[in-house]
Amino acid sequence: MSLLTGRVRVSLSAAALAVSVLTSLPALAAEKIVIIVGGMEKQIYLPAVLTERLGYFKDEGLDVELINSRAGVEAENELLAGAVQGVVGFYDHTIDLQSKGKYIESIVQFSQAPGEVELVSTKQAANTKSFADLKGKTLGVTGLGSSTDFLTQYLCQRAGLKAGDYTLLPVGAGNTFVAAVKQDQIAAGMTTEPTIGRMLKTGEASILVDMRTPEATEAALGGPYPAASFYVQSSWLAKHRDDATKLANAFVRTLRFIATHSAEEIAEKMPADYYQGDKALYVKGLAEGKAQFTPDGRMPKNGPETVLKVLAAFNKNIQGKPVDLAKTYTTDFVDASR
Template structure:
């Protein structure tokens, strides 16, 4: 009987020691084990443009936030949020950056897309129409009959410019919109292929400093003030088949988003690692904000404006494209 009690005490002691070790051990290790356990996919491909909007993704990679969740993220460069939709539908990408106009437009046409986390919101001078320094175009009204470059047709760029045309007494059809990737816009304008271009950073700053371009108008004013720009999207099918992977991604990107929102230096530090923005430029370019919550009311503003400008034929509820994960 004494031997039985002694053995029982030893077993209890070992169990207690293991429990204490688990509680007092390295926190990151504990998170890794908990986060990685049972993920449907441990490696995912995530699309993003080489612009400031996606800084939190690269912060999360650099800081090991995804690793803590047992997740390996492989960044893939895309040409635009709208262009990435076929890639996530085909499975070439698991998750991608996507602007909200693209998401609502695709949803209205029957694509089952879900926004899973917020990314970027406009601030003054983050999306401007730029013209050469010697351009005869002095006001928005002067754009009548001119060619304006946008990175995607019938999308957030064209919508933003159109809101400014309205203020100037013009309509969308008063200008010719031509699609061109951001890196190719400056050359297209300087060689006479277009008269103006809708640009974001770092292209606003680089064309000003290197080519003498000037701002014609800040498109994120008036109806577009504080406009939600982009978030992370996936297909509805993917979110349903990979709920634990989704939650792991949301936790990690949320952590990085909060860091980017509270410390510009963290954004400046990571920009040169995935864009052509060097450290000096990173310290002076204009940045938007990094929201920490995927807010239905904010996104509804996008859908309502799209309806007003007939980008949508009927109302779309923002909550219909938002998905959050249990425990995420």
């Protein structure tokens, strides 16, 4: 054997050893992405938990932790503080925050309607036929500065009421909302499924304004109202486009699942405690509101303009200020999703 041949064999052996060592090492763990949801049990935010339950985050190689919040405004504050990387909340926060000099972007649009209903207490129903009849009343919202706050103020303003004509009370959702109605703390309030179905079944409340479908939303607000979305800080997005791409892939896959499966099939994938002891009622609410979800994660046409119009009607932070809607959302990631 020549010296050259020996050197080649040694080199090949070293290369083989290196490959063996590298392939035996465990794969580097993905960096954890924490997403806060403005109420994981609410059906309007169902795509977040459903994505996790279907295993789509893992399919993308993502390590995602979902944490719960009482209201979207609380989730928004956690995002701005840097405590989380993303939020599942209402798109309208992107516009509200831009008016305050803070930039966040929706990268996947979950819904094209709020999925919200203004419920009026049965004790008040006989004398309440429209928002104009709520003058002098206390109205429930999930939190001050929340999307239910925004929508309530707009509907009051549209009915001719001024800010001092009513009082807003943060009552959360679910059991706390139900308790506020039962204890006469609020005459009416805005909430979502499954709380809607629960209160209608017991007869403790009736529907005053329904915004669970695109058609009903257009009648109430004058156009499509993109609501539930996945948004992040623009500064984070600029540095984590690969993660954003994977998250968009996972969420869009879930929205396609929702579009092609029945309410019963979707409910089967959700945690049983979300049914609140009545699975049939949960399925009924989901069937009635399933049309709120987009089939592909894209922003509905003219949706941002409707949201801006709604907020500008009462929000002094927005009135008279230029808002660049192009910086409140992007379709780049859903357009490129598999």
